[in-house]
Amino acid sequence: MGYFPVSLEKLIDKFASLPGIGRKSAQRLAFYLLSLPEDEALDFADAIAQAKKSVHECSVCHNLTDMEICGICSDPRRDEGVICVVSDPKDVIAIERGREYNGHYHVLHGVISPMNHVSPDDLKIRELVARVSAGDIREVIMATNPDTEGETTARYISRLLKPFDIKVTRLAYGIPVGANLEFADDATLMRALEGRQEM
Amino acid sequence: MGYFPVSLEKLIDKFASLPGIGRKSAQRLAFYLLSLPEDEALDFADAIAQAKKSVHECSVCHNLTDMEICGICSDPRRDEGVICVVSDPKDVIAIERGREYNGHYHVLHGVISPMNHVSPDDLKIRELVARVSAGDIREVIMATNPDTEGETTARYISRLLKPFDIKVTRLAYGIPVGANLEFADDATLMRALEGRQEM
Numbered sequence: 001m002g003y004f005p006v007s008l009e010k011l012i013d014k015f016a017s018l019p020g021i022g023r024k025s026a027q028r029l030a031f032y033l034l035s036l037p038e039d040e041a042l043d044f045a046d047a048i049a050q051a052k053k054s055v056h057e058c059s060v061c062h063n064l065t066d067m068e069i070c071g072i073c074s075d076p077r078r079d080e081g082v083i084c085v086v087s088d089p090k091d092v093i094a095i096e097r098g099r100e101y102n103g104h105y106h107v108l109h110g111v112i113s114p115m116n117h118v119s120p121d122d123l124k125i126r127e128l129v130a131r132v133s134a135g136d137i138r139e140v141i142m143a144t145n146p147d148t149e150g151e152t153t154a155r156y157i158s159r160l161l162k163p164f165d166i167k168v169t170r171l172a173y174g175i176p177v178g179a180n181l182e183f184a185d186d187a188t189l190m191r192a193l194e195g196r197q198e199m
Numbered sequence: 200m201g202y203f204p205v206s207l208e209k210l211i212d213k214f215a216s217l218p219g220i221g222r223k224s225a226q227r228l229a230f231y232l233l234s235l236p237e238d239e240a241l242d243f244a245d246a247i248a249q250a251k252k253s254v255h256e257c258s259v260c261h262n263l264t265d266m267e268i269c270g271i272c273s274d275p276r277r278d279e280g281v282i283c284v285v286s287d288p289k290d291v292i293a294i295e296r297g298r299e300y301n302g303h304y305h306v307l308h309g310v311i312s313p314m315n316h317v318s319p320d321d322l323k324i325r326e327l328v329a330r331v332s333a334g335d336i337r338e339v340i341m342a343t344n345p346d347t348e349g350e351t352t353a354r355y356i357s358r359l360l361k362p363f364d365i366k367v368t369r370l371a372y373g374i375p376v377g378a379n380l381e382f383a384d385d386a387t388l389m390r391a392l393e394g395r396q397e398m
Contacts, residue, residue: 005264007250028219051204
């Protein structure tokens, strides 16, 4: 367009390249950054560079960390006999927020998805099998998303883990806490019926 | 929270500090940046630093530029006898997009707003008066937003420019092109009636 200075156009382009940020929002964000005091704006730039440089995957569970082994894997108070398998680092946060789970994690970094050309080799599945075959694991909890791809991935992995003498479980399906039966979808309701428990 | 590595938390905080970006979006953006190849992520950081360092106000019209005098002010094909006064650099783009206006601009960087503690001295009004008193200006077009504050600012400036022998005009109010009369608000309709023109 050429209406803005080149470096400002470039910054707007950068923001517009982020997921969910349109051209108008990108403009707004770029102008906001320019309106900040110089040190604050440079601090933002620095935060990106620092995060990119220091954050990598934990060599054990593949969660994101800035140490060699992440805080959860190196915490002696946690039960290393249980591994919860999730597809994304954000899912670790979701489960940790509940403050109830006390085992370890394994982050796959995706799910098997032929449509998106993601095969089992693209995920950290081999590393999970290696962990199970090496250590004293009692249970692996599959906590991938309850959709087709998450389900497929969970089934694939549970089959791989069959030869080992461990328990492989799956998060329970059912009615969300606080939800209204009337508005629950049929699939969820059926799963909730199937998984009914004695009171 | 401490669930993420410190540098990642900091990056999320930075994104969350941007206007219109909530905590969830900030997380999504930070994760996206981390998923980029290193050079692209650093390029983003660099774009911020570069824009912040090189972009400043044009010494004549106070629009944003990376030169001493902006491209519009230094363009010899443009009419320097006409100045269009806008409150924001984005308004320059909006008018330029029409490809019809061929004069110069003056960017106030805000509007008079006692509620937000913005007084005339906080805007580039003194600089506008200096331009008018120094040069061969024939006309000043007030193009602040058609709201109370924009209106107040336009009236304030037009009074300041009274002593000079120039024409001071205001963008026409009226029904937007392509709009439906039925849905026009009363104030706009009244202004459109007042401003009716012979056919």
